[in-house]
Amino acid sequence: MKGNKRTTCLGNKERKSKQLSLVIFISLLCCYIYYDLRLNQVEDNVQKIVEYWVRKLDIESRFPDVLDNLIRNYVCQFVLFSFNNQSVQVIHYQHLTQASTFFMFDTFRSSSKLFETFERHASCVNSIDYSTFPGHQFICSASDQTVCVWNVKDNKQIKFNRHSSNVNCVKFSPYHHCNHRRDVICSSSRDNTIRFWDFKENQQLEVFKEHNSAVYGIEFSSFNFGRYLCSGSSDKTIRLWDVETSKSLHNFKNHSIVCCVAFSPLQSNQNNYNYDKSNGIGVIGGNGYTICSGSWDNTIQIWDIETAKQITEFNRHKDIVKSVKYGLNATVMNVANTILSGSNDKSVRLWDIRSGKQIQVFNEHTSIVNVVEYSPFVVKRNKIFNGNVICSASNDNTICFWDIRLNKTKLHLIQGQDEDDGICSLKFLSIQKKKDIIKMSLCYGSCKGFIRICG
Ligand SMILES: *[C@@H]1O[C@H](CO)[C@@H](O)[C@H](O)[C@H]1NC(C)=O
Ligand SMILES: *[C@@H]1O[C@H](CO)[C@@H](O)[C@H](O)[C@H]1NC(C)=O
Ligand SMILES: *[C@@H]1O[C@H](CO)[C@@H](O)[C@H](O)[C@H]1NC(C)=O
Ligand SMILES: *[C@@H]1O[C@H](CO)[C@@H](O)[C@H](O)[C@H]1NC(C)=O
Numbered sequence: 001m002k003g004n005k006r007t008t009c010l011g012n013k014e015r016k017s018k019q020l021s022l023v024i025f026i027s028l029l030c031c032y033i034y035y036d037l038r039l040n041q042v043e044d045n046v047q048k049i050v051e052y053w054v055r056k057l058d059i060e061s062r063f064p065d066v067l068d069n070l071i072r073n074y075v076c077q078f079v080l081f082s083f084n085n086q087s088v089q090v091i092h093y094q095h096l097t098q099a100s101t102f103f104m105f106d107t108f109r110s111s112s113k114l115f116e117t118f119e120r121h122a123s124c125v126n127s128i129d130y131s132t133f134p135g136h137q138f139i140c141s142a143s144d145q146t147v148c149v150w151n152v153k154d155n156k157q158i159k160f161n162r163h164s165s166n167v168n169c170v171k172f173s174p175y176h177h178c179n180h181r182r183d184v185i186c187s188s189s190r191d192n193t194i195r196f197w198d199f200k201e202n203q204q205l206e207v208f209k210e211h212n213s214a215v216y217g218i219e220f221s222s223f224n225f226g227r228y229l230c231s232g233s234s235d236k237t238i239r240l241w242d243v244e245t246s247k248s249l250h251n252f253k254n255h256s257i258v259c260c261v262a263f264s265p266l267q268s269n270q271n272n273y274n275y276d277k278s279n280g281i282g283v284i285g286g287n288g289y290t291i292c293s294g295s296w297d298n299t300i301q302i303w304d305i306e307t308a309k310q311i312t313e314f315n316r317h318k319d320i321v322k323s324v325k326y327g328l329n330a331t332v333m334n335v336a337n338t339i340l341s342g343s344n345d346k347s348v349r350l351w352d353i354r355s356g357k358q359i360q361v362f363n364e365h366t367s368i369v370n371v372v373e374y375s376p377f378v379v380k381r382n383k384i385f386n387g388n389v390i391c392s393a394s395n396d397n398t399i400c401f402w403d404i405r406l407n408k409t410k411l412h413l414i415q416g417q418d419e420d421d422g423i424c425s426l427k428f429l430s431i432q433k434k435k436d437i438i439k440m441s442l443c444y445g446s447c448k449g450f451i452r453i454c455g
Contacts, residue, residue, distance in 0.1 A: 103377055104377065104379075104380070105375070105377035105378065105379045105401070105411070105412075106379070112414070112441075112442070114454045115441075115455070117451070117453075118139075118150055118155060119155070120448075120450055121141065121146070121148070121449035122146075122449055123144050124446075124447045124448070125141050125142070125424060125425050125451055126142045126143060126166070126168050126424060127142040127167070127169045127425050127445070128170075128425045128444070128451065129141075129171050129172055130427045130429045131172040137151065137152035137431065138151060138152065138183075139427070140170045141170065141451055142167035142187060143167070143445075144167070145163045145165060145166060146160070146161055146163075146167065147160040147163070147167055147187045148160075149199045150451075152429070152431060158199050160185065163189040163191050164191040165190035165191040166189060166214075167187050167188070167189045167190075168189060168214065169217050169218045170185055170186070171186050171187075171218055171219065172184070173185065173196065175225060175227050175244070176196070176198075176205075177226075178225040182198050183199055184196055184199070184205065185197045186220075187218075188217070188218045188231055190214040192233075193208060193215065194207070194208040194211075194215055194218060194229070194241075206246045208241060208248070210239060211233040211235050211237070213234040213235035215231050216231075216232050216257075216258060216259050216260065217231070217232045217258070217260035218230065218231045218232075218261065219261050220243075220263070221263050221289070222263050222264065222265050222266040222289070223266060223267075223286065223289060224285045226243070227242065227244050227284070228241065228243065228249075228263075231261065232259060232260060232261040232293055233258055234257040236253065236256055236258065237252065237253050237255075237258070238253075238255070238261055238303070239251055240252070242282070249283060250281045250283075252303050252308065252310070255296075255299070255301060256295050256296040257295060257296035257297075258293050258294070258295050258296075259295060259321060259322055260293065260294040261292065261294075262291070262293075262324050262326050263326070264289050264291070264292070265326050265327075280308065281305070283305055283306075286306060287306045288306070290302050290304055290305060290311065290353075291305060292339055294320075294322065294323065296320050298317045298321060298343070298345075299314065300314040300351070301314075302339075312353065312356050314341070314349075317343040317347065317349065318345040318347075319343050319345035320343060321342075321343050322344060322369060323370065323371045323372045325372055325374060335387070337352060338351060338352060338404075340372045340374060340390055342369030342370065342371060342372035344368045344369075346363070346369060346394070347363050347369065348361070348362040348372055348392045349362070350362075350404055359404075360404060360407070362390075364400060364409065365394040365396050365398070366396040367394050368394060368395040369394045370393055370395065370422075371392065371393045371423075371425055371426050372390065372391070372392045373390065373392070373426060373427075373428065374387075374390055375389040377389040379403060379411075386405075389403055389404075389411065390402050390404055393424070393444060394422070394423060395422035395423075395424075397420055397421065397423060398413050398416065399444065400413050414442070414454065416444070416446060417452070419446075419448055419450070420446035420447065420450055421446065421448045422446060422447035422448075423445070425444065425445035426443065426444040428441070429441045431455075439455060440455055441453050441454065441455025442454055442455055
């Protein structure tokens with residue numbers, strides 16, 4: 001793939017015809033995949049399908065500069081559905097904040113068991129991430145000063161030890177994957193830095209040093225293929241970075257120590273080809289998107305990326321907010337415009353962004369809640385599939401599942417092993433078992449350094 005040249009100098013008329021053709025192309029692509037594919041080999045087939053339509057529509061010779069972006073967009077963000085007797089699958093190459101496949105919760109609940117434990121870390125596993133890129137099966141984890149990448153297939157481990165203090169958060173970089181075909185991890189640390197590391201080449205890339213104190217949560221932007229990164233720090237700021245230029249673009253300030261951050265999910269109505277439209281703080285394509293942050297001041301704040309202004313504050317937690325997540329706008333998971341949070345006050349809360357109100361409180365944990373997630377599970381009720389299952393992990397050594405539409409007690413509980421002594425990180429994994437079986441599993445990191453997978 002070529003580099004990502006985004007400035008175009010087309011006239012209005014030409015641009016319109018280009019956009020129209022793209023719409024037609026993508027629609028045809030959708031139909032083709034929907035009707036002709038048995039879903040199993042979507043990844044293998046992406047290239048073939050694209051090539052087919054490129055030939056058919058003569059796209060290459062008509063719009064040579066568009067092709068790269070188109071394929072990237074397709075591979076990274078395409079959403080499609082398939083129904084079979086075991087699961088409702090939404091293949092969603094939106095690589096980012098949420099798991100990419102939806103599965104039946106009842107199947108998971110009745111059949112899940114612990115099936116894998118990785119080599120133990122020396123102390124608490126602060127963060128886990130899973131690479132959802134096609135063809136990849138990697139988990140990464142952070143504990144002490146160490147970042148580890150594990151190959152899921154053979155448990156092989158690669159270590160990165162360049163931080164001089166605790167690593168708080170790790171993420172696979174969608175930016176490097178989509179733009180440069182490189183396998184890169186990004187990590188934030190108590191040594192005040194954010195580091196990028198190519199784990200295939202074992203090479204440290206950029207180091208972001210502008211924070212004046214420990215860096216906690218980090219996250220890549222949902223838009224522009226992860227080109228932007230936000231980070232929360234104990235210097236009481238949230239920084240927004242341009243990964244492409246390694247520049248710090250903005251500093252959001254109205255919190256005490258910032259524990260966790262999140263980008264709002266990709267909007268289906270956003271025009272992703274409109275690259276030359278930049279906003280006031282230089283974030284290309286950031287218009288309409290927000291950042292959410294949780295803090296030691298017990299509040300959750302939402303920031304408009306376009307205006308760099310705080311637009312909402314949720315202040316009903318009674319202790320530090322450890323984890324925040326945005327709800328995704330997908331057909332089976334209709335939780336758009338909500339935020340989920342977990343706190344040291346032992347509660348998990350659900351908030352409505354538009355009304356600024358708290359929707360639900362889940363109070364069954366008996367200790368600090370370290371992490372919350374919207375799960376990839378759907379429940380079937382009255383013949384309708386609904387993705388309303390959330391989960392949370394706590395120092396009380398449990399992972400709890402709730403249905404957000406019901407005020408009832410939890411749906412399910414996974415008890416950690418005795419030697420785990422609390423659960424501090426978790427991540428859903430859609431592991432390809434055989435050619436046509438994708439299994440939904442849950443990976444968690446414990447306070448005593450164990451990483452386990454159940455499902
Ligand atoms: C699900 O489908 C497979 C074949 O596609 C079949 O072998 C299996 O029995 C089905 N399971 C149920 C529970 O219907
Ligand atoms: C959610 O998706 C629907 C249908 O795709 C769309 O009409 C709506 O605008 C989306 N909402 C948000 C907040 O993106
Ligand atoms: C800081 O937060 C408070 C509480 O929500 C709000 O009233 C105030 O406008 C915010 N200040 C800035 C600069 O965003
Ligand atoms: C859940 O509780 C809230 C108030 O606590 C109430 O307004 C709402 O109707 C309840 N929802 C259900 C489904 O019972």
